[in-house]
Amino acid sequence: xxxxxxxxxxxTRSESSNFMARIANISDKVFETxxxxxxxxxxxxxxxxxxxxxxxxxxxxxxLDSPKELKDFLDKLQQTISKxxxxxxxxxxxxxxxxxxxxxxxxxxxxxxxxxxxILVKPDLLAxxxxxxxxxxxxxxxxxxxxxxxxxxxxxxxxSKIPNQQQSNTPSTN
Numbered sequence: 001x002x003x004x005x006x007x008x009x010x011x012t013r014s015e016s017s018n019f020m021a022r023i024a025n026i027s028d029k030v031f032e033t034x035x036x037x038x039x040x041x042x043x044x045x046x047x048x049x050x051x052x053x054x055x056x057x058x059x060x061x062x063x064l065d066s067p068k069e070l071k072d073f074l075d076k077l078q079q080t081i082s083k084x085x086x087x088x089x090x091x092x093x094x095x096x097x098x099x100x101x102x103x104x105x106x107x108x109x110x111x112x113x114x115x116x117x118x119i120l121v122k123p124d125l126l127a128x129x130x131x132x133x134x135x136x137x138x139x140x141x142x143x144x145x146x147x148x149x150x151x152x153x154x155x156x157x158x159x160s161k162i163p164n165q166q167q168s169n170t171p172s173t174n
Contacts, residue, residue, distance in 0.1 A: 011100035027074040087115040088132040
């Protein structure tokens with residue numbers, strides 16, 4: 001389960017916390033009299049995620065007839081999710097569900113692991129993103145590039161004006 005892609009269920013830190021709380025609720029009910037997994041999943045996850053979660057259980061060979069096996073799997077699932085690495089992202093806009101899905105897929109494909117995103121919307125970045133993972137900082141924002149361009153242009157203008165001022169201040173020898 002270590003390489004499982006959970007992007008069908010969550011992308012962000014708050015979504016993963018919510019998902020784990022719902023899995024804990026399901027796990028707590030497994031041994032109750034009259035427990036019905038499908039109804040409980042429907043109530044906790046909603047219809048669409050319930051169906052995906054049932055497929056997920058089958059893909060992981062979890063016997064739906066064994067409450068102990070189901071509870072053990074749900075408890076292990078919570079542990080696995082809690083250990084997923086967190087990628088802090090500062091981004092200029094509030095990302096859509098589709099954007100989060102594409103980001104998740106990109107990281108699974110290229111980094112060979114899933115990340116849980118902790119997103120902070122910072123419109124002053126203009127575009128792009130600033131990433132922070134394990135203390136490493138990666139700035140891919142337009143703001144930084146824009147500031148460098150403005151600084152270079154301003155420096156060039158100042159440098160080009162300095163010789164002109166020196167020439168106009170130099171007394172003529174006529």
